[in-house]
Amino acid sequence: MRVLITGAAGFLGSHLADRFLAEGHSVVGLDNFITGHADNIAHLFGHERFEFMRHDISNYTYVAGDLDGVLHFASPASPVDYLEWPIQTLKVGSLGTHNAVGIATHKKARFFLASTSEVYGDPLVHPQPESYWGNVNPVGPRGVYDEAKRFAEAMTMAYHTYHGVDTRIIRIFNTYGPRMRPRDGRVVSNFIVQALNGEPITLYGDGSQTRSFCYVDDEIDGIYKLFMHGDSTPTNIGNPVEYTVKQLAEIVVELTGTKSEIVHQPLPVDDPKVRQPDISKARATLGWEPQVDVREGVRRTIEYFCTLMGSARMSPRAS
Numbered sequence: 001m002r003v004l005i006t007g008a009a010g011f012l013g014s015h016l017a018d019r020f021l022a023e024g025h026s027v028v029g030l031d032n033f034i035t036g037h038a039d040n041i042a043h044l045f046g047h048e049r050f051e052f053m054r055h056d057i058s059n060y061t062y063v064a065g066d067l068d069g070v071l072h073f074a075s076p077a078s079p080v081d082y083l084e085w086p087i088q089t090l091k092v093g094s095l096g097t098h099n100a101v102g103i104a105t106h107k108k109a110r111f112f113l114a115s116t117s118e119v120y121g122d123p124l125v126h127p128q129p130e131s132y133w134g135n136v137n138p139v140g141p142r143g144v145y146d147e148a149k150r151f152a153e154a155m156t157m158a159y160h161t162y163h164g165v166d167t168r169i170i171r172i173f174n175t176y177g178p179r180m181r182p183r184d185g186r187v188v189s190n191f192i193v194q195a196l197n198g199e200p201i202t203l204y205g206d207g208s209q210t211r212s213f214c215y216v217d218d219e220i221d222g223i224y225k226l227f228m229h230g231d232s233t234p235t236n237i238g239n240p241v242e243y244t245v246k247q248l249a250e251i252v253v254e255l256t257g258t259k260s261e262i263v264h265q266p267l268p269v270d271d272p273k274v275r276q277p278d279i280s281k282a283r284a285t286l287g288w289e290p291q292v293d294v295r296e297g298v299r300r301t302i303e304y305f306c307t308l309m310g311s312a313r314m315s316p317r318a319s
């Protein structure tokens, strides 16, 4: 297969490019480097089955040659990032999805949308099955991401229904691991980098809010299986083991052996109180479930950041 991956220099996009290449496919990677970083794909330059385009998928995009798949992963994905780039976030979810699904239609390729657990908003149903419609504040600070992804899902489904495009929609739950930006603002990278630097660990609110953390290798495996064998209705892919954010802070403190103290900061507006995927559908239809528990995943991520910090690429909000 020859596939186009938008956001290929990002955290998930770059791991996905690795996976498709490892499976023997060819990859056209596309990224505008707003939140993606060339370091994530530096090892792929020169690979005979990898091509790269520096481009913003929210603008008209021409890709030469046949394609079998278009995987739309471009978007700021950390709450801190999408607050910094709210318009770009809305555009890449709406115009970017339109362009990406348009390319798939034109090339008669499968279209795969990276959607998110954020479509469930601050959920009133727990855990969240795919059938739940969500509880989203459209005009709150997170609305730019949540509503863009909800629009993207509607767009994907419309192309499936009206143009017969072969489509997939994944709802990704909190994923972490190597190639997250050290200061991208998300909780796992924040806590680990703070711990390794001996800085205070910033627990927002009282830390009783929950998340369910999926190690990147598990998430990529779920994405690949869904691309190959899934159906057109949305599928949750995430680790269903739920932790409070306070528990995560304690795990990071323990595994890094840091002397950093945990300090409390205000809870961001509309921060979801709970989040846990119901992965019954993925288990039944893909035979997929996560393999890496949070302690092992956090340990591997600590190793990654140790190496990165050793190579002096750390700076405030560095990309």
Ligand code: UDP
Binding pocket: 078, 079, 080, 174, 185, 186, 187, 188, 190, 191, 202, 203, 204, 205, 209, 211, 245, 267, 268, 271, 272
């Ligand atoms: N969080 C925190 N400290 C941080 C960063 C995040 O306590 O330094 C909390 C945040 O308020 C949320 C959870 O960790 O409850 C997950 O935040 P993240 O930004 O990783 O992603 P979200 O799941 O909110 O999209």
